[in-house]
Amino acid sequence: MRTQIRLLVALAALGSLAGPLASAQSPAPAASAPKTDEAALAAEFDALGEAFEAAQQEYYKKLSALYAPFREREPSAEELVELERKAKELEPLDPTKSFAPRYAALAAKAKGTVVAAKAWLRVVSFGGGGEFTAEGAIAALLAEHLERAELAELASTLAYTQLAPELVRSTLGTLRAKSPHDTVKAAATLSLAVNSQREDVARAKELYRELVAKYAALDAGWGGTYGEIGTRALFELERLQVGMVAPDFEASDENDVKFKVSDYRGKVVVLDFWGFW
Amino acid sequence: MLPHEKALVERLKDKPFALIGINSDGDAAAVRKLLAEQGITWRNAIDVSTEGPWARAWNVSGWPTIYVLDHKGVIRFRDVRDEELETAVNALLAELEAAK
Numbered sequence: 001m002r003t004q005i006r007l008l009v010a011l012a013a014l015g016s017l018a019g020p021l022a023s024a025q026s027p028a029p030a031a032s033a034p035k036t037d038e039a040a041l042a043a044e045f046d047a048l049g050e051a052f053e054a055a056q057q058e059y060y061k062k063l064s065a066l067y068a069p070f071r072e073r074e075p076s077a078e079e080l081v082e083l084e085r086k087a088k089e090l091e092p093l094d095p096t097k098s099f100a101p102r103y104a105a106l107a108a109k110a111k112g113t114v115v116a117a118k119a120w121l122r123v124v125s126f127g128g129g130g131e132f133t134a135e136g137a138i139a140a141l142l143a144e145h146l147e148r149a150e151l152a153e154l155a156s157t158l159a160y161t162q163l164a165p166e167l168v169r170s171t172l173g174t175l176r177a178k179s180p181h182d183t184v185k186a187a188a189t190l191s192l193a194v195n196s197q198r199e200d201v202a203r204a205k206e207l208y209r210e211l212v213a214k215y216a217a218l219d220a221g222w223g224g225t226y227g228e229i230g231t232r233a234l235f236e237l238e239r240l241q242v243g244m245v246a247p248d249f250e251a252s253d254e255n256d257v258k259f260k261v262s263d264y265r266g267k268v269v270v271l272d273f274w275g276f277w
Numbered sequence: 278m279l280p281h282e283k284a285l286v287e288r289l290k291d292k293p294f295a296l297i298g299i300n301s302d303g304d305a306a307a308v309r310k311l312l313a314e315q316g317i318t319w320r321n322a323i324d325v326s327t328e329g330p331w332a333r334a335w336n337v338s339g340w341p342t343i344y345v346l347d348h349k350g351v352i353r354f355r356d357v358r359d360e361e362l363e364t365a366v367n368a369l370l371a372e373l374e375a376a377k
Contacts, residue, residue, distance in 0.1 A: 235336060236335065241352065246352050249331055251323070253305075254300075254321050264346075267295050268293060269296075270285075272343050273335075274301070277327070
């Protein structure tokens with residue numbers, strides 16, 4: 001339960017970031033629309049972002065109030081059922097569904113411009129809504145915006161998604177093969193590796209190695225460079241699987257006493273990475 | 278997690294068993310305070326933050342992440358919680374007893 005609440009708080013924090021991130025200005029590409037129109041469209045995109053953010057804050061505030069009594073204690077089975085029922089009641093307030101059509105309308109109006117690309121990206125991140133699907137938004141992005149650096153966001157979004165695995169693989173494959181930007185290709189390679197990890201570890205390793213070989217110094221924006229991310233993922237796949245001797249590690253405890261994992265040979269050991277933050 | 282872990286540690290206090298936390302909440306002083314407040318008796322590695330050296334080295338990206346090692350240091354289970362964790366530890370202790 002504590003984990004779920006934490007996740008919610010983390011999501012709320014992300015939500016408050018989504019607005020400013022999404023409205024970050026990027027260099028205007030060569031587009032057919034005259035500059036003034038594009039500035040107006042960009043302003044419209046930003047205004048929509050602000051409205052979305054306000055609606056999302058409102059939604060999270062209500063959800064947060066719902067979970068507040070259980071920050072300090074675990075809910076009972078009955079309380080848990082009640083919590084889920086109330087959370088479901090709040091779902092219509094979730095702005096992602098109602099805003100997807102608004103972003104789709106803006107994308108249609110801004111067709112061919114970077115604003116359209118950014119609006120479709122929002123529809124993908126919402127998982128679609130109304131008559132507009134994430135699949136449709138992805139199709140529009142690949143057909144009309146494949147040359148844009150903004151598609152790195154599409155590549156990253158597809159690391160963890162509910163979309164059909166076949167669509168995810170083909171989309172990431174297209175980005176890897178056809179994007180002119182290393183930032184997009186590297187993000188697509190990482191997402192494809194993450195997606196492969198469950199079913200095809202050999203393929204995942206190959207992709208992480210490619211990441212280390214080709215994009216070592218490129219900043220992933222989160223978790224360091226692609227070289228670091230790839231190296232760490234390879235370490236986990238090659239050294240930290242069930243059946244492998246745990247790699248030794250030296251650490252210092254709460255009394256500043258140093259110890260190693262190998263000090264505990266002869267004992268059954270549970271290593272628990274945890275925190276309250 | 279915590280109530281289960283406390284019960285586990287108490288039940289196995291005379292067995293060849295150790296629970297080691299790798300904590301991401303802050304420095305040693307902060308963690309000492311936290312352990313006292315929570316009544317946590319087992320050893321905790323001070324990893325300082327979620328980007329601490331141990332979490333980084335072991336590619337930890339979700340918390341809690343759990344590894345269960347047998348008496349030879351072999352990773353035998355990952356991400357088992359509560360009852361499952363209990364069962365895993367019991368099985369490995371039985372294995373260790375049988376190997377004697």
